Amino acid sequence: MTKNFFNDRTKKLWHLWDCRPCNKNPESDHIETREKILIAAFEEIYEHGYQAASLSNILKNTEATKGALYHHFKNKKELGYAVLDEVVCESYMDSWIRPLENIDDPITVIKELLTDYAEMATQDDIRRGCPLHNLAQEMSPIDDDFRERISKAYTDWQKAIENAFEQGKKAGNVNPSIDSKSLALFFVATLEGCMGMAKTTQSITTLTCCGEALLERVESLRPKFISSET
Amino acid sequence: MTKNFFNDRTKKLWHLWDCRPCNKNPESDHIETREKILIAAFEEIYEHGYQAASLSNILKNTEATKGALYHHFKNKKELGYAVLDEVVCESYMDSWIRPLENIDDPITVIKELLTDYAEMATQDDIRRGCPLHNLAQEMSPIDDDFRERISKAYTDWQKAIENAFEQGKKAGNVNPSIDSKSLALFFVATLEGCMGMAKTTQSITTLTCCGEALLERVESLRPKFISSET
DNA sequence: CTTGACATACATACCGGTTGGTATGCAAAC
DNA sequence: GTTTGCATACCAACCGGTATGTATGTCAAG
Incomplete structure (x- = not known):
């Protein structure tokens, strides 16, 4: 119970x-x-x-x-710190960090996480946006304690993606010439930007439109050779 | 005076x-x-x-x-509305809308606008982020009057980029197969995301790292054929 | 098995400071 | 003499925070 x-x-x-x-x-x-x-x-x-x-x-x-x-x-x-650490960050651990641990095909997994999100998002989720992003934009400029906690959360998130990319390279599922670290940062920034834009327009269309462009970008990170498995 | x-x-x-x-x-x-x-x-x-x-x-x-x-x-x-309309939006008109009017090579112009920004940005600019984005994230969920004004500002911005892309297509400087409207939306979302991330980390490195990834993406919108002019 | 000492987990009442907003006054301009 | 462009004084509502009271434990000494 x-x-x-x-x-x-x-x-x-x-x-x-x-x-x-x-x-x-x-x-x-x-x-x-x-x-x-x-x-x-x-x-x-x-x-x-x-x-x-x-x-x-x-x-x-x-x-x-x-x-x-x-x-x-x-x-x-x-x-506020307790809400950030125990509610917001913990949720991110479960939704973005842990699913990316020990996987060989990060591009497929990331695309699944993205499409799952887009499908499950209610109007209210879109209206209120990403809790971490909200706190980041509001508190970063005016409170260093908040900023450091949020910054660490983003770093953990990026690290998880970066590690997944690197493991994907070893498994031959990610283009080995990409800069994993930079692209992980860019991915997080872009995702937050897309959700922020959807929050402003309050339209699912915005979210899916941006989401598809992001999916396309992620897909382009696969190895360039023609896959042997059809 | x-x-x-x-x-x-x-x-x-x-x-x-x-x-x-x-x-x-x-x-x-x-x-x-x-x-x-x-x-x-x-x-x-x-x-x-x-x-x-x-x-x-x-x-x-x-x-x-x-x-x-x-x-x-x-x-x-x-x-608040006066600040938004007369200060924030007017500045955007001058920095992003008017420079994109009646140009034939939007990709070059957009890259210039981006690099100009990155070079001119002070630590304080990075710390406080984008005024329009700040208001958008704070007020969109809780005040429809604010939201509609901000949403219109973003739409105008996107329209300016979209029109520039279309004119660039006619001049042969933009890949004619791209979806100008979607990519304009995605560009704005991504740029705001990058600036938001730099605001959180308060580091110019973040801004330039994301900025370079964005520049790369913009550059990829050029026509695919090899340019006749070297 | 009881009793006193102390701690935990709240509940209630109250505080000074700040908030957005208003009512009134008043000199200068038209 | 009316309107414009403020200045001053004041307001109730709300803010985060605190001081104090109290019910319910826990636990060791007698």
Whole structure:
């Protein structure tokens, strides 16, 4: 039951990314209250951004009180960090880092991840965009602690893609002459740009149009020789 | 003198984009007060975002008072719209729309615009990113009036690139088989993504790395036949 | 088996500061 | 004498944060 709670959590809030496994003691009420606040905080920040997120609103959407919030989190910034680390980054681990570990055909896998996303994206997902990107654009220029955490998350993401490209080269599924590191960075930047544009127009057409152009680019990274397998 | 004021304005605030020509009556003090508030408002919004922008801060950075502000602007939203329309969008007109009008070799021109930007960008420009993108990401999900204005700005930008591609096709400088409209959209999305990523890492290296990948992509849009001119 | 000491996990009430916004005053221009 | 272009003073609402109270443990000493 508590397991289901954790499973439902991200599914409900941000259903595109699978939920991280629950690695905390599910018996304790302590955790549940903290989790409830964390969920509501993620929702509020995802909707309004960190600076405009209201602690009162967060508490209104839980049955918790200000005493509970300040018992579990030192202040608003620590709450923001917890949302970033425990909700946003963990989701990225599950959706983009772990699926790229120990695979031989990264181009196919990346294309699957992209098309899966495009198919599952609801209007509301498109409207609110990518949580990591939102925080990055809002907080990077004005808070170095936020910026460093976000920057590390992006670096991890890029590293995962870069490693996948390198492993793909060894398996003969990726053009060995490409610069894995640069293209991993460019891929992440482009993907965020596409999702940001779709967020602005609030149209799935924008997302698919940009997505197809990105797919085409990814496909072009395959080896140049004609594949022996038809 | 007043002409210089307008020239200095955007040069100082957002020096990467040339300033729009002054099309208002420079004699009137009325305009000067309004302009001063508009400048300070742009600065404040550019630095902290629209929602976190403080009217008190804006007034502190001018010699104007709250009475002056509310004399010229109905409320905070109207001030935000004025900043968007009169400062941000006008700058984009000068830096990206007008340079693409009536040209035969769009790929060369676009590459010049990109490299010019990368060379002129200061650390502070990179830190604060693209003003249009910032507003787009912050306001699109929560305010439809903002969203429609920003969406139109992006559409105008894309149209300018699309038209330039089409004219380039006629002149034989662009591969006639490309989808001008889709690629214009993809180009804008990618460019914003690259600038957003550089903003997060706060490193020029990121900007140049992404920029080179983008340049490469743009270059690939030239006609496939070997050019007769060496 | 009970009792006192201490810790955990909140709940309630309150605080000073800041927010966007307004009502009024008033000198200069027309 | 009316309108324009501000300046000053003031406002209720909300902000993040804190001080204090309290119910429910935990645990070792007697």
